Amino acid sequence: MKIAVNQFNPLIGDIEGNSAKIIEGYNKALEDGADLCIFPELAVCGYPPLDLVEKKEFRERVKTASEKIAAVTREAGLIFGTITEDLEENAGTGIYNSAMLCFNGSVQFVQNKTLIPNYDVFDEMRYFESAKDVDVFEFRNEKLGISICEDIWNDADYWKHRRYIFDPIEKLKDKGASVLINISASPYAYGKRKERLEMLSTLTRIDNFPLAYVCCAGAQTDLIFDGASMCFNRKGELCMLGKSFATDYFIFDTAKEYVPVTEVEGSYEKEVLNALIFGLRDYAAKTGFKKALIGLSGGIDSALVAYIAVEAFGPENVRVVMMPSKYSSEGSVKDSELLIQNLGIKSDLVSIQPVVDKALEMLNPLFEGAGEDITEENLQSRTRGLYLMALSNKFNYLLCTTGNKSEMGVGYATLYGDMCGALGVIADVYKTKVYDIVKYINRDSEIIPRNIIDKAPSAELRENQTDQDTLPPYEVLDEILKMYLEEYKEYNEIVEAIGEPSVVKRVLKMVDANEFKRKQAAPALRVSTKAFGYGRRFPIVNGWRKNF
């Protein structure tokens, strides 16, 4: 069976646009003599559609579009993700996340999703009911076993602890499925591709199936879908791998012999850098931004974000602003100027000091003689935010925030200051990983100046300040954060692993106390299995550390 795999990039909510792309891909598959043409989960409406699903008109338009797609099909099969609805159902939503199989001008078979993920960034139980049954469909001498994303992630041969009791793939096997199709929308996290390979390889080998797995490729605000669709033979060998961070189209022939693909994922630095460039570019493309703006501090974070923006937008569409104050070191501007030269981008230099001084002059009578404190530091950061937002408003720049995951974790960022912006480009990347990525960028030539890498990180908001006045060394901080944020380990376990009880205590307190800041942060491109934002939900009002 020749299966045309369409790793396309839908836009959430753009039902007509997505439908047109599906029809176009199907027609190409027809020309190419494919038996079957497959598109990802919820291809018609994009994934995740969130509360749009709760709109009756949305569901109706998805239904109409799906029928129109079915109507143009000819002899080759077309499978795509859509929403179906059981209007007779008198309990529950009656709404399903479905795979629709069409040919000869009509819908021939519908398989609803059985396993409905409802963890991390997934809220599908909010919208969708679980399939009442799973079945195979006979087509061109094969019994197609069709499943949707999560359905295939509950294999008893692979998982020690399973999320669900029922395994729809087991059922498909029992019903005699001969070819497995899985249509997915699986958000990117570094390491997941390797896990997917292992899991799907185990499943196809043990259950003796060929499998075509298709995933979309595109960014939906914070979520990046990396494509990398995978097709396996019945020996569990990866025969074909879709492009990473790009749309793709290819034909997998279940009867053909392939040289197995073994490499699915490069180094963290390479993959995550590509993910962030792709995520930023697609966010801009889908929201209509053509140009990016970055506040360049002379530090490594904003340097990395500027590099990413140049890759995403082209140097001619990136503008950076240096905004020194009386606390800025001379080196900061000089280092930035070298970076600007290396990247070939437009830059401005404008001091914040006159505005900071004027604001303090105006506010001084209200300060009632109180001494200097964090207020004056935040004021500098907020004046920079004021400048950047003014430029963003004036010229419709996409303002990129430059905070990293370590800073966002402990709240080492100023709300309405350096946190201003539409998208957190590196807010899911730890500071130590920021260094690694920059070294990777510099692997052939020094694009990001050595001085920027070598100098002690500093917010430069007071005399001779460095990050380490306030924070533990980033190597230690990141280790604590990883255990706390990603593994949900607690104080005792973390201290057992790395020691430093007082440091651990301080970090955990900082993380919890800064939930309010992160709640008002820009969405952050997600490249780990647990990013800030939608997939991490902690209360602001929280007494968990009351007696800590």
Next chain:
Amino acid sequence: MKIAVNQFNPLIGDIEGNSAKIIEGYNKALEDGADLCIFPELAVCGYPPLDLVEKKEFRERVKTASEKIAAVTREAGLIFGTITEDLEENAGTGIYNSAMLCFNGSVQFVQNKTLIPNYDVFDEMRYFESAKDVDVFEFRNEKLGISICEDIWNDADYWKHRRYIFDPIEKLKDKGASVLINISASPYAYGKRKERLEMLSTLTRIDNFPLAYVCCAGAQTDLIFDGASMCFNRKGELCMLGKSFATDYFIFDTAKEYVPVTEVEGSYEKEVLNALIFGLRDYAAKTGFKKALIGLSGGIDSALVAYIAVEAFGPENVRVVMMPSKYSSEGSVKDSELLIQNLGIKSDLVSIQPVVDKALEMLNPLFEGAGEDITEENLQSRTRGLYLMALSNKFNYLLCTTGNKSEMGVGYATLYGDMCGALGVIADVYKTKVYDIVKYINRDSEIIPRNIIDKAPSAELRENQTDQDTLPPYEVLDEILKMYLEEYKEYNEIVEAIGEPSVVKRVLKMVDANEFKRKQAAPALRVSTKAFGYGRRFPIVNGWRKNF
């Protein structure tokens, strides 16, 4: 049976503090000769605990605390909400939202929650499995039918369309329950109390049960729990009603005759005003803020928020700042001064103009000759934000944002400007309702000056500006928003109901286009069934209106 109803106020995560309150309440019930003492859903850890549930140590501490509570019980029964866990379970989370019945020093019975809500602000399927069975428990000659919140909201006699197929109350009835207990944590929305009365009255009357329903009273960031616990006799009459927006303790005797309570809810103005005062006060109490700060514009929104803050904090703890610019009308300051006098609060007057002028002077070379536009308006608003945040940082004021639901809906607010603040006090109240509440406040004497109410609403960010330069009249806007935001109606349905196709089109576009602003907004006290924030989830990258 004498049931002591404990309408208490837990703090999320403060397991020890909540446990101490449960033991204290139980001891009082013992003294008062109660047979049974009941506490709300998840009383030990507070509701909603969100991702804290995913921490192993959190669940262990909840378990330990629950056992400690059980250990101090004597002959009277104690029912409280807690988390239990089935560690043997090899699929799913194995975690349950449970009601624990203890007496004579140990846990005697556990009923897990069957119906797990996963809509609007509820994400419980993220954490909890559904009970495998429901059962009654015989205690002091009664068969107790114990349920948890949502369990009682699926009565086939009351609902035409039900959310769930199974009805645990029906099962309890079949098993011979003679007294019904429901422990809840039900977030406030205006109108819900009346609906709860009708629903529970129908259920108790038709099924012939007495019922004690207990709900917590407190605010958890955006969610307000209003108390108003309800006890019914088997005729469906409301015998006892707990206080609204306050903790309470009372004893309901199922054998006693009561004069039925018929009024459970006052006017919108009265109830919502009380909800907001309570919500703001409890947010501050739980986060440690003792003083509030508000930017006073001379308009009705900030006047209302100042009034609410005075009620919540006392006039001596409220500071307001008037920050005129060259576009501020003379009336604005004069009207504000009268309000300040009426409220008896501390105030400051500080012009933003020198800072705005200085910032524009600095930015002008970067503007490259571009003409004035929204940039200059936003800059004024952001300078006010800069001032307010500086004061908030300097003196640890809780900065209250003053935007209403109409403005937040259409994005008539400046990100990092007037949107600065920790809590959106009236961000779930439409502008037309703001007027109604202010009129209610003025019912006996003019607290909020007439001028503030009568003048045309204006952001005063340019010469002679009024809101209606940009927005339709608020009566029309609010009608559109209500249908769009709360009923998820779409263009055709709204136009059919109110006409004005071009206005409707414009408003719908504005709402969708401003999702990015609301994502970075402060949490908003929720007083309607559909507020912005946690319970409303729409994508930022959204093509739904691409061809609109």
